[in-house]
Each structure stands twice: as structure tokens, then as C-alpha cells.
Amino acid sequence: MRAAELLGRTAFDRSGRRLGRVVDIVVCPGGPHGRLRIRGLVVAPHWYGRLIGPDREAAGPWLVSALARLLRHGGFEVPLAELRLDPPVPDLPLPGGADRQAG
Numbered sequence: 001m002r003a004a005e006l007l008g009r010t011a012f013d014r015s016g017r018r019l020g021r022v023v024d025i026v027v028c029p030g031g032p033h034g035r036l037r038i039r040g041l042v043v044a045p046h047w048y049g050r051l052i053g054p055d056r057e058a059a060g061p062w063l064v065s066a067l068a069r070l071l072r073h074g075g076f077e078v079p080l081a082e083l084r085l086d087p088p089v090p091d092l093p094l095p096g097g098a099d100r101q102a103g
Helices: 062-072
Strands: 010-012 018-029 036-044 076-079 084-086
Touching: none
Parallel strands: none
Antiparallel strands: 010 018, 010 084, 018 036, 036 076
């Protein structure tokens, strides 16, 4: 799976409420054959939330730091099992083998 297959998709929670767009992917070790597995996705409710990720700190003058905090506002990580993407990703590896992309 490529990151481009996930980035930019619209993310919804289990109840169908729109959360925003996928702007980043969070991975961790533990996949088969020593590969990385997707732990969650970073979702931003506004287009500008993708400019600076929620866990990145901007270094520099106070104005740059203040702007970075403003742009970051609202971006958050969502566990993969808690999401439904539109359009769906058929081969998205969900924890426990559950298929939550359908429907």
C-alpha cells in the first residue's frame, strides 16, 4: 500500500460524522516480516491543517511559532480501527482483520 492511497481522503468516525481529511500516516513496528504497520491517521478538519503536522514544533522567531500553532489547531491522530474513509480503501489492513471500510 502506498501513502498516496490514503492521503487526502475524507475521514469519518464510526457513527458517520465527518472528521476531516487525512493529512499524515502514523506507523509503528510490528507488522509481518519486520515491516511497519499503520497505527493511525492524522486528520485535519481544515485544508491548512496539513501544512504543519500536529506533533511538529516550529523553531524560529515567535511569529513563526505562533503561526505554526495556529495552523496546527484542530489536527489530530485517530486510530485506524475508529475510521471509515471515503472513497473506501479495499486493502486497508485493519487491526484484528475487521472490515470497517465497507458500508
